[in-house]
Amino acid sequence: MNLTRWPEVKSTYFDAAALSEAERPRFLVNLSERDPELAEIVKGLLSDSAKDGLEISKPCWGEGDPEPARTLPDGHLLGGRFEITNCLGTGGAGEVYRAFDRERREFVAAKLLHLERLPNDAAERLLRNEVHTAQKVNHRNVCRLYEFFPSRENQRPFITMELLAGETLADRLKRAGRFSITEAEPIVKQMLDGLESAHREDVQHRDFKASNIMLAEDSRVVVMDFGLACEVREGEDLGHTISLNKFAGTLAYMAPEQILGQQASVQSDIHALGVVLFEMLTGARRFDGATPMETASRRLNEEAPEPRVDGKPVNRKWAAAIRACLEKDPAKRPASIAALREIFRHGGPIRIPYRKLAVITGFVAACCLVGAGIQIVNQREAAAEARRTAMDSFMRGSKLLEEFSLPAELAAVPHFETAIKADPHFAMAMASLAEVRLLLSRSDSGKANEHLQQAKSWAARAIEIDPNLAEGHVVMAGLHQSDWNWRESEASYLRALQLKPRMAKAHRWYAGLVLQFGRFDDGMRHMRQAMELDPDDRSMPGTVGLYYFLAGRYQEALTILEPAVRDLDTVSRSDGSRHNLAQVYAYLGSTTRGEESKAYFAKARRQAEVMLAMETRGNKPKFSLASQILAHVHLLQGSRELAAPHVKKVMDAYATGHAPAMLVAFLYAARNENAEAVRVLNKGVSDHDPSLLYIHVIPFFLELRKDPRFQEVIHRMALYPHFHFDVALRIFGWASSSISIGV
Amino acid sequence: MPDENVEITAYLRRLRDGDSTAEDDLANAVYGRMREMSHALMRANPGHPSVRPTALVNEVLLELMRLRTVEWNDRIHFYRAASRLMRRRLIDYIRHSNTKRRPPHEMRTDLDDGDLDRLAAVHPNRFEEIYAVHEALDKLGELDPPLAELVEMVYFGGVTIAAVAELRGVSTKTVLRHLDLARAVLEKFLSPKCPAASNSLAYPFDRK
Numbered sequence: 001m002n003l004t005r006w007p008e009v010k011s012t013y014f015d016a017a018a019l020s021e022a023e024r025p026r027f028l029v030n031l032s033e034r035d036p037e038l039a040e041i042v043k044g045l046l047s048d049s050a051k052d053g054l055e056i057s058k059p060c061w062g063e064g065d066p067e068p069a070r071t072l073p074d075g076h077l078l079g080g081r082f083e084i085t086n087c088l089g090t091g092g093a094g095e096v097y098r099a100f101d102r103e104r105r106e107f108v109a110a111k112l113l114h115l116e117r118l119p120n121d122a123a124e125r126l127l128r129n130e131v132h133t134a135q136k137v138n139h140r141n142v143c144r145l146y147e148f149f150p151s152r153e154n155q156r157p158f159i160t161m162e163l164l165a166g167e168t169l170a171d172r173l174k175r176a177g178r179f180s181i182t183e184a185e186p187i188v189k190q191m192l193d194g195l196e197s198a199h200r201e202d203v204q205h206r207d208f209k210a211s212n213i214m215l216a217e218d219s220r221v222v223v224m225d226f227g228l229a230c231e232v233r234e235g236e237d238l239g240h241t242i243s244l245n246k247f248a249g250t251l252a253y254m255a256p257e258q259i260l261g262q263q264a265s266v267q268s269d270i271h272a273l274g275v276v277l278f279e280m281l282t283g284a285r286r287f288d289g290a291t292p293m294e295t296a297s298r299r300l301n302e303e304a305p306e307p308r309v310d311g312k313p314v315n316r317k318w319a320a321a322i323r324a325c326l327e328k329d330p331a332k333r334p335a336s337i338a339a340l341r342e343i344f345r346h347g348g349p350i351r352i353p354y355r356k357l358a359v360i361t362g363f364v365a366a367c368c369l370v371g372a373g374i375q376i377v378n379q380r381e382a383a384a385e386a387r388r389t390a391m392d393s394f395m396r397g398s399k400l401l402e403e404f405s406l407p408a409e410l411a412a413v414p415h416f417e418t419a420i421k422a423d424p425h426f427a428m429a430m431a432s433l434a435e436v437r438l439l440l441s442r443s444d445s446g447k448a449n450e451h452l453q454q455a456k457s458w459a460a461r462a463i464e465i466d467p468n469l470a471e472g473h474v475v476m477a478g479l480h481q482s483d484w485n486w487r488e489s490e491a492s493y494l495r496a497l498q499l500k501p502r503m504a505k506a507h508r509w510y511a512g513l514v515l516q517f518g519r520f521d522d523g524m525r526h527m528r529q530a531m532e533l534d535p536d537d538r539s540m541p542g543t544v545g546l547y548y549f550l551a552g553r554y555q556e557a558l559t560i561l562e563p564a565v566r567d568l569d570t571v572s573r574s575d576g577s578r579h580n581l582a583q584v585y586a587y588l589g590s591t592t593r594g595e596e597s598k599a600y601f602a603k604a605r606r607q608a609e610v611m612l613a614m615e616t617r618g619n620k621p622k623f624s625l626a627s628q629i630l631a632h633v634h635l636l637q638g639s640r641e642l643a644a645p646h647v648k649k650v651m652d653a654y655a656t657g658h659a660p661a662m663l664v665a666f667l668y669a670a671r672n673e674n675a676e677a678v679r680v681l682n683k684g685v686s687d688h689d690p691s692l693l694y695i696h697v698i699p700f701f702l703e704l705r706k707d708p709r710f711q712e713v714i715h716r717m718a719l720y721p722h723f724h725f726d727v728a729l730r731i732f733g734w735a736s737s738s739i740s741i742g743v
Numbered sequence: 744m745p746d747e748n749v750e751i752t753a754y755l756r757r758l759r760d761g762d763s764t765a766e767d768d769l770a771n772a773v774y775g776r777m778r779e780m781s782h783a784l785m786r787a788n789p790g791h792p793s794v795r796p797t798a799l800v801n802e803v804l805l806e807l808m809r810l811r812t813v814e815w816n817d818r819i820h821f822y823r824a825a826s827r828l829m830r831r832r833l834i835d836y837i838r839h840s841n842t843k844r845r846p847p848h849e850m851r852t853d854l855d856d857g858d859l860d861r862l863a864a865v866h867p868n869r870f871e872e873i874y875a876v877h878e879a880l881d882k883l884g885e886l887d888p889p890l891a892e893l894v895e896m897v898y899f900g901g902v903t904i905a906a907v908a909e910l911r912g913v914s915t916k917t918v919l920r921h922l923d924l925a926r927a928v929l930e931k932f933l934s935p936k937c938p939a940a941s942n943s944l945a946y947p948f949d950r951k
Contacts, residue, residue, distance in 0.1 A: 006886055010924065017920050048927035056894055056929065057922050059901030060873045061796030061833070251801060259808050291901040292797075296804040297821055 005038065012042050017049075059291070070095055071112070078158065079149050082110050098163060108146065108160045124150060124157040131159050136201040141194030143214070143224040164222055169276070170211035178283030181315050188277065190221035195273065196337035198223075199266050206264050208272035209253045210279055251295060252285045256328045259299075263532075267330035267502065270340060274325025274333075281314050282307050286326065317344055331502040331533040390423035397432060406443050412436050420458075430462035431471040438478050442690055446622075446658075455479055470500035474509060481513055484688055486719065489513055504534030511547060516693050517719055520551045542577030549584050550697045557584050565607070582607035582629045587699050590636040604633045623653040628663050635670035643667075654680075660691030662698070669704050678709040685716045692717065755824070769824055796873070799836055800829040800901065819910045823892065826900025833899065834877050837870045879932035883925065893918070894925045 016027055024046075032039035070087040072095075077083055082099035085107070089096050094113040101108050113123040131148040138144075144162040151157040167175070169187075179187070191213060198205060205212075207225060214222040251259075255271035258264050278286045286305060287298045304326050307314045314322075321343045327333045334340040397415030400408040416433035420426055437455035441448045456479050462472035477492030493510040496503065507530035515523035527547050531540060541564030548557035561581040582604045589600035611626035627649040634643030647667055653659040661684025668677035684692045695701065696719050704710045754772060757765035807825055876898065884891035896902040904922075908915040 010887065010890075013924055014920065017923070045924060045927040048930055049923035053930055054872075054876065054926055054933070056876070056898045056926050057904060057919065058897070059800075060876065060898050061800050062901060251805065259805060290903050290906070292801055292804055293822060293825055293901055294903070294906060296808055296825070297818055300808060300821070 005041070008038060009041050009045070012038060013045050016042055016046060062291075070097075072097060078110055079152075079155060082108065082160065084110075099160075101160070107163045109163045110158050110160050112156050112158045127157050127159050133203050137198045137203055139194055139197035141190045141221055141223060142197060143222050164214045164216045164224075166214050166216035168211050169213040169215060169280070170209070172215055173210060173279060173283060178309065179280045181281070181318065184277075184280050186219075187215065187221050188280070191223065191273070191276070192337050192341060194221070194223040195269060199269070199337060204264060204266060205269050205272070206258075207253075208269050208276065210276055213276070251292065251299075252287065255330065257330055265330060265502075266336065267333045270325050270333050270337070271327075271330070273340075274322050277318070277322050277325065278307050281318060281322075282309055317346070329534065331500075331504050333502075335499075335501055386422045390419045390426050390429065393419035393422065394426065394429045394432070397429075397436070401432070401436060406440075409436050409439055410444065413440075425465055427462040427466040427469050428471065430458045430465070431469060431475055434459035434462060434472070434475040434479070438475055438482070441482065452479070452482065468499055470496040470503055470506065473499065474503070474506045477506075477513075478509055481509075481693070482688070482690055484717065486513070486517075502533055504530045504540075507533065508540065508543060512543070512693070515547055515550050516696055518697050523547060524551060539576075542580055545577060545584070546580045546694075549580065549587070549699065550694055552699060554584055554588055578607050578611055579625050579629065582611070582633075583700075586629065586633050586636060589633065601633050601637055604629060608633065622656070622658040623660075624649055625663075628659075628667075632663075632666050632670060635667060640671070660684075661687070661689040662691040662695060666700050669700060674704055674707050674709070677704060678707065678713060681710070681713045682716070685713060755820075769828070796833055796870075799832050800899075803828045803832050822896055822900060822902050822906075822910070826896045826902065829901075830877065830895055830899035833870075833873055837874050875933055876929065879929045882932045883928055886928070890921060890925050890928075893921055894929070897922065 012031065016024055016031075019027055028039055028043060031042065070090050072078065072084050072087075074084055074086060078097070078099060081103055082101055084097045084099050086098050087095065088098050088109060094111055096109055096111045099108055099110045100106075111127075113126060128148050128150075131145045134142070134145040143164065146160040146162070148159050149155075149157060195205065195208070205223065205225075208223070212223065212225045214224055216222055253272040253275045255264070255268040258268050275286055278284075286307075287295055287302070304323075307319055307322050313319060321340060324332075324334050324343055325340065334343060393415045397412040397419065400412035400415065402408075413433065413436060416429050416436065419429040420433065423429070434455045437451045437458065441451035441455065444451060455475065459472055459475045459479055462469055463476060466472065473492045473496035477489045477496060480486075480489035480492055490510075490513060493506060493513060496506045497510065500506065507526040511523045511526035511530060514526065524547075527544055531544060534540065541560050545557045545561035545564065548554070548560060558581070561577055561584060564577045565581050585600045585604035585607065589597050589604060592600060608626045608629035611629065612624070615621055615624055615626055627646040631643045631646035631650055634640070634646065650659055650664060650667060654661075654664045661680050665677040665680045665684075668674070668680060681692065681695065683689075695717065696714055701710065754765045754769035757768075804825060807821070807828070876894075880891055880894055880898075883894065893907065896907060897904065904915050904918050908918045911918070
């Protein structure tokens with residue numbers, strides 16, 4: 001073929017191809033008279049393209065993929081004891097046979113792994129694991145495993161298990177389509193029982209899917225293939241080997257955290273369960289694309305669709321359960337199977353996420369979600385309209401909270417108020433209103449008391465309506481903290497965490513409380529949990545960075561704060577993390593020497609200058625954080641002259657009641673004026689100044705702490721350094737014997 | 744490997760901004776990680792092309808979905824990048840798997856000769872066809888890059904004709920016509936070099 005003529009060839013080919021069979025010969029004859037070479041090439045291409053040949057209009061993988069071959073023929077005597085009668089199935093990872101146990105005179109299922117796909121002794125370890133794990137779970141809805149047979153000469157390792165007659169849920173769906181609620185109910189009940197029994201033994205399935213659920217002939221529903229994945233630790237070669245072979249087809253069930261390669265949990269199983277429920281009711285998989293690529297693309301770009309049958313939404317409670325299971329954030333999914341059952345029963349309680357709310361629109365969603373706080377009993381139009389208004393306002397308010405700015409928080413208040421007015425039993429909206437008021441009490445200077453009063457009353461009301469609303473208890477905990485009722489605060493946090501163990505905010509806030517008591521290990525643990533549970537929380541880095549600073553882990557604080565500050569949206573975001581970063585630099589400057597010290601101080605000043613620029617751009621604040629940092633840095637560097645104008649600004653603000661006591665005390669401490677520092681702090685204690693929360697642990701007071709007058713301040717705050725067992729007792733009802741050890 | 748992620752994000756941004764040279768860099772970066780893992784596997788079990796093509800391409804998708812720092816706001820870029828990576832994944836696997844068609848040693852340890860006879864069925868090896876198309880597609884790419892990209896997306900990426908038509912804003916008929924032409928050209932590139940030309944039935948692409 002003459003490649004230099006390709007553009008011509010291509011366009012002529014398309015001209016010819018567009019013609020009908022009857023017209024084409026005439027076209028080619030004319031062409032051949034004009035340009036014989038071109039005509040020859042085009043003719044050749046046309047005839048080639050008409051032939052049956054290479055198939056390129058379909059993917060080279062997929063349907064044409066050979067099924068893995070079975071490796072044992074019928075009649076083979078496995079391990080000298082099990083006579084293979086037929087192959088029940090082969091898959092990516094292994095193969096399962098029906099076999100007659102000559103010793104016990106009964107039929108069993110025997111499972112072998114494809115050895116060649118596993119390095120070294122991996123198959124043996126996997127199978128041993130599976131038996132070990134599955135034997136921990138003894139439940140009629142979980143497939144029973146009998147024995148493990150290790151590899152011997154000329155013998156691969158294998159396991160035997162109970163032989164189940166029936167069809168898998170996947171086969172049933174393929175054969176007869178979707179289930180009605182009545183049909184689905186008894187099956188789902190057994191599925192939940194089986195999964196719950198495993199979770200109770202700390203066993204996660206990790207590969208829960210319709211093809212792993214057997215609908216046995218005796219109406220028993222059995223969850224199978226338990227444990228193959230569940231004891232495989234993240235990051236281990238084995239895990240990858242398994243996923244490589246098992247992956248095909250399971251993307252649809254994988255939870256977002258599994259896709260991201262993060263630690264799977266009970267909530268990952270619950271996600272997969274949600275996909276199965278969706279599939280059972282609608283007969284289709286959620287995000288079902290025509291190809292894996294489309295499925296992947298839809299999962300990346302689209303929100304999960306509501307389950308619908310013939311265009312109509314499914315049963316409200318089921319829809320609520322499915323939606324809760326399919327939450328992208330594992331912390332927002334039901335904490336356990338028991339919690340999921342509650343949703344099936346009542347359509348709630350569920351947490352309404354702040355994020356992604358914008359996409360949840362329409363009445364169906366409203367019905368599902370409102371179940372959290374309000375009991376929908378009345379289906380009349382007026383009530384429906386009120387619910388719509390309530391939900392709509394609630395979502396607007398929640399959306400605003402995502403902005404993390406004072407104006408947005410102020411604007412969110414009326415939305416939550418409207419929501420509560422439209423629905424006087426909307427506990428979640430009350431908790432949100434309480435939370436935003438609590439946030440405002442710290443940032444809307446001059447109106448702290450008004451906000452706090454409002455916050456308390458709404459938080460109390462929310463808990464009164466729904467005593468199990470974790471969000472209500474978290475806000476209440478924060479309020480107790482701001483009131484310096486430390487014990488009440490800890491009790492409320494623990495209550496919230498008991499109700500919702502995977503609530504990132506509760507962990508984050510609680511970490512702050514225990515850190516202020518100096519319980520660093522405890523604090524770090526909760527902080528790490530918060531970070532794992534909600535890595536995307538934009539308010540996280542600022543707080544976590546501060547916590548590291550308080551815990552004396554300065555480099556880790558920098559690791560968190562530096563990138564966070566780099567990413568700061570300088571327009572809408574408040575500069576909490578920048579302030580924290582500047583403080584860390586200032587402290588490091590004061591504890592290092594020479595060039596290193598100078599460099600840290602310079603970095604602190606640079607951050608302060610950015611803050612200053614932002615402060616002068618917007619409405620001038622009554623207290624300038626930038627001035628405080630500049631004053632502090634200059635004082636720590638020993639130059640009172642340079643500090644003077646900034647110190648004056650801070651002191652002026654303090655005189656009018658706008659400067660946080662602790663930040664003022666820093667300046668006195670830096671000038672070694674301990675008496676003044678203590679005076680300011682004592683005044684702060686009397687005012688319950690929230691800036692004093694971390695007084696016990698803040699590194700800047702390491703010197704001042706030696707002063708007995710400072711110890712007196714701490715004493716007045718009644719901070720308690722150890723976990724209080726009376727709190728634990730009240731929360732968990734622990735027996736006294738179990739807590740006496742080590743007290 | 745945070746640095747690697749930064750790198751990948753940068754490639755994807757370049758790709759999104761229309762810099763097609765970023766595709767190769769992207770493939771090397773994303774795919775490099777998987778290659779290491781699969782080579783480790785093959786070192787443990789030399790000579791076994793034991794993984795199904797579907798598992799390999801799904802793995803590519805999974806890796807891409809893990810790059811959550813990237814906003815795939817343009818579907819065609821996602822499809823293009825994914826198809827390119829799927830192609831590489833398959834080809835690299837084939838290259839390293841040193842295909843042999845007999846059952847691997849481990850599989851036979853518990854079978855006697857009679858057993859082996861009963862298991863005589865051997866699946867056609869799809870990998871050989873895939874590899875031949877890959878080589879021919881390189882040549883098509885020199886001749887007509889958009890046409891080669893279309894084949895890559897459909898044949899390696901598994902993007903449906905309807906989806907391609909929608910993405911390119913043309914009718915499915917037009918897409919099919921382009922594929923017909925691509926196939927005719929590919930066969931020309933394929934035939935002189937391939938054993939298919941000698942009428943060997945061993946090669947599935949020899950259907951003339």
